Amino acid sequence: MLIITAVLLGIVYWLGEANLPFVGLWTLQRPLVCGLITGMILGHPVTGAVVGGTINLVYLGFISAGGSMPTDMALAGVLGTAYAITGHLDAETALAIAVPIGILGTIVWYLRMTIDSVFVHMGDRWVAEGKFNRLYLSNVILPQIFSAIICIIPCALAAKFGAEYIQSFITLMAGKPLQIFQVIGGLMPALGIAITLQYIFKGEARIFLFLGFMIATVSGMTLIEQGIIGLIAAVVYTQVTGKIGTPAAALAGGGSAAIAGNPNYDPDEE
């Protein structure tokens, strides 16, 4: 891998991780999207999107709340996809390799959350002096230069040297170990779904999980078609329960309504 390619991958990771506008946070941070960009840089956009999308299955419902970051999905997406393309891995194996990378990546996030406090004090001083325009410097430019340094360097190094070794590593692992990787990669999406279920598998909505499961098992419908049926089911259900006009309809939200109404909600709780 060329050095410039590795640096470009580092930049993708930085843009995804640093919560920058237009890119980071809800878009480029997701492996589906950063996998596509990684694939474009390496000349295989479709493979990139497919591998990134597979890695993303693990991170479907991951919630970063109150400044916590359970795992660094942008790093997992960029490096996992890059290794898959350079090492000709299948998507499941790439996923099994990407997940531990994501756990390692949280170091970058916690480092950044800690050091960024320094820039707040600069901002305080400038505001006290009435130099409000300098907030662009303390809120955007300086912390982002710092983020760029701690994101681009490690990611570029890992992309360059990792890609060189991944091929020989896979050859070494041929046979049984690689099968184990695929078993792990096949199981991991269950975690992403289970995390999402924490938020939606509630009250009267529960039965629809099994309906969706049965429809998919029996019919071979695409997920989009199933989503549309789900949407219709949701509308019909709300209309039917709404007509009865009992408070039960309002309570149907179950646990979610409890969160909504609870002023003691603590965003630090994971």
Add this chain to the structure above:
Amino acid sequence: MAKKNVEDKKRLIPHKALFRAAMIWETWVQTCYNYERMMGMACGHTFLPVVKYLYPDNKEKQIDVMTREMEFFNVHPEFGSCILGLAISLEEDKAMGADIPNEFITNIKTSLMGPLAGIGDTIWQGVLIPILLALCIDITRSGNGNVWGAVIYAVAMLLITYIFSVSNFMFGYRSGGDAIMDFLEKGTLSKLLNGASIMGCMVMGGLIVNYVKVKCGIVISSSGSDFNLQKSLFDAILPNILPLGATLGIYGLMQKKWTSIKIILLIVVVGIIGGYLNILVA
């Protein structure tokens, strides 16, 4: 707070400056995210385009406003943007002579950020993003693979983010704190959430079938004939029962407060043992 006459009153802040403030909030909200103040400085930054209209000739008062708004603040960026709109309208009322104590503005901000963060994180990251991602990943992996799922997800998410955040900001500015509390307490929200949960559960059910891959590799040989547990038992009774079981099992562990890191370790251990002994195959 008498907010009814808002439209009749002459306002200090032109609409353009207000829009710029909303864009600054959504765009730079987490560029300097940190443990000490979280989004505090982003909150101050949001006031940058409007503060000069509040006290045009009084730099001291401008500094007061900015210092007050730099305090600790943390919320879900899109759902919480109405708090910023509300804070600006309160500062505006104050600048126009209303008797609003400084603590009132700080208190209303801190009392709203908890509930809005709770709702926002749940709806945004727990419902909206997973459903949209699941559908778009499926598009990307359909056929021989394509890039459209990723493109559709990115474009849709950007549009939703900015449109929702800016309109929510304006809602907070125009309607005031009572309207926000009303919205939080009304049944509409839980109804919406319940509907979204139904659709989400349907999609997740399909996702289990399509993307969780676990099969039993046990083959029992007796008197010359092989009995393949997966083919002869599971596939015959209910295919995909193992992926469903695995998912619900992990869900159960999470309900018992297992962290995701612990579950990842468990999956690795189960994968190594099961894969090595051929109990599980991909």
